[in-house]
Amino acid sequence: MKLVYTHENRLLVSNAHNLLEQAGIECVWKNEFAASAIGELAPISSWPELWVVNDAHSERAAALIEIAFSSSSLPQWICSQCEEMNEPSFDYCWRCQTEKPESTS
Ligand SMILES: [Zn+2]
CATH class of the missing domain: 3.30.70 (Alpha-Beta Plaits)
Structure with missing residues (x-):
């Protein structure tokens, strides 16, 4: 192990x-x-x-x-609800489960 x-x-x-x-x-x-x-x-x-x-x-x-x-090619994203930083691979905020915004560009 x-x-x-x-x-x-x-x-x-x-x-x-x-x-x-x-x-x-x-x-x-x-x-x-x-x-x-x-x-x-x-x-x-x-x-x-x-x-x-x-x-x-x-x-x-x-x-x-x-x-x-x-995941260097993708930016991290900031949750619109709790302002927590999330990994680009996440579809939901790890803290409050808010869905990732459709587009951050
Ligand atoms: Zn959040």
Whole structure:
């Protein structure tokens, strides 16, 4: 088992999880529910973590996550409701679930 991704925002980790599952890479959560149990200012040790079951897949998994989350060609977008910054690959605001604006240009 190897840790490939961790973030305080569990929706980002969920995104990574979906990505790896679609790629056929078996992975598991750790600390999935820790943050909500502790409160909003959770220490880093309670961040949700994404672990790849087979170590041989860890490099590919990390590369997939890197590509998906860097998305350098697309700008990040700012939610019209809560003004939170969102990754370009997100269709909904990670904080308040507001849909991404049709066009940001
Ligand atoms: Zn929002």
